[in-house]
Amino acid sequence: MLVIRDLHKTYRQAAEPTLRGLSLEFPDHCIAGLLGPNGAGKTTTISIICGLVRADSGSVQVLGLDSRTHPMLIKKKIGVVPQSIALYPTLSARENLEYIGRLYRIPRSSLHDKIDRYLHAFGLDKNAHKAIRHYSGGMRRRANIIASLLHDPELLILDEPTAGVDVQSRNMILDFLRDYHRQGHSVLYTSHLLEEAQQLCEEVAIIDHGALVVQGNPAALMQEHDCRSLEQVFLHVTGWGVRD
Template sequence: MIQINELSKKYKGADDFSVRDLNLTIENGEIFGLLGPNGAGKTTLISMLSSLLKPTSGHFTIDGLNYKDNKNQLKQLIGIVPQEYALYPSLTAYENLMYFGSMYGLKGQSLKDDVNTHLEAMGLAKFAHKKIDAFSGGMKRRINLISSILHNPKVLFLDEPTVGVDVQSKNVIMAHLKELNTAGTTIIYTSHHLNEAEKFCTRVGIIDHGTLICLGKPQELIAQEENAENLEGVFLAKTGKALRDHA
């Protein structure tokens, strides 16, 4: 589904590359965990794959489409759930979703039905006509997710989709993501919740300093790393225990 070849990004004025000569293949139907310390290059990589950032060098394709020649078609294939809420706080949940759906060319009764179906599935139907600024963090996360999947994307990028939410919201979000994946959506997921990633992802890649340093199924990586009892142990062994404050 995604083929990345020698992809690099160096920001203007930066001393080092944020992503350097990265090669990666993500298969159709995978739940791929993109893991790494703060400043490792995760967000930069996702921003390039989403056509929000222009690579310095290298190239990639999504579902066979080259980003240089097919940017508009490529954007129709993907959904993005950012870490920060991408919602209009003065609009209701329903109004937000109708707006974002229309941005993907959806309209009419079909869009209304899809919005209502997703609100019901996420336990938000009774709050449909409440303004977003009155919602809790977990409710906003769920609306954030719905707004990114109304157009049934082939690929869904998730940046910390469960950060700062209550356990109940987290369970609903993760269950809905698994249903989407079962229905055929390929998921690329970033998180610092390594226990969650270990259970959720079919395969993970750990990047550090913009380079892929570890790749495989969670249980295989745990078995290969001496003294690692879980994915967190693998992560610390590969990236070290030093603080990674980043600004």
């Protein structure tokens, strides 16, 4: 589902490059985790995959499509859940979803059906008309995910989807991701919660300082590094030093 080759990126006025020849590959129809400490380059990598940021060099293939030659087609096939709640806080969840659905050119009748279905699936149907700003952190995260699902993306990319949510909301989100994967979709997600990644992901890539450190199945990586958890593998390969 994703092939990245020798990706380089240095932001303007930045002292150091963010990505230094990152290369990795995730197979089709899997739940993949892109992991790394703060400043490793996860969000920049996702931004390049989505077409929000231009890479200085290197190539990205998403679902078999080159990101430089087919950026619009890629946008149609992927759904991205940004780390921030990318919704209008003064509008209700339904109003936000209606607007986003129309921008995706989803026909009105099927859009309303989808909105109703997802609001129900994520337990937001009773608060559909409430302004997002009055939602709890978990409710906002769930609404944020629905907004990325309306156009039925083949690949769902999530940046820290469970950050700052309660256990119930987290379980609901993770259950949904498993279901979504079972329906034949691919999922790529980033998280600092390595126990969560260990449970959810079939394949993980740990990056640091803008380059790949290790990649593989979580169980295989634990065995390879003689660790009892993915977190131990993570600390083993990225070090114990605190990152800014």
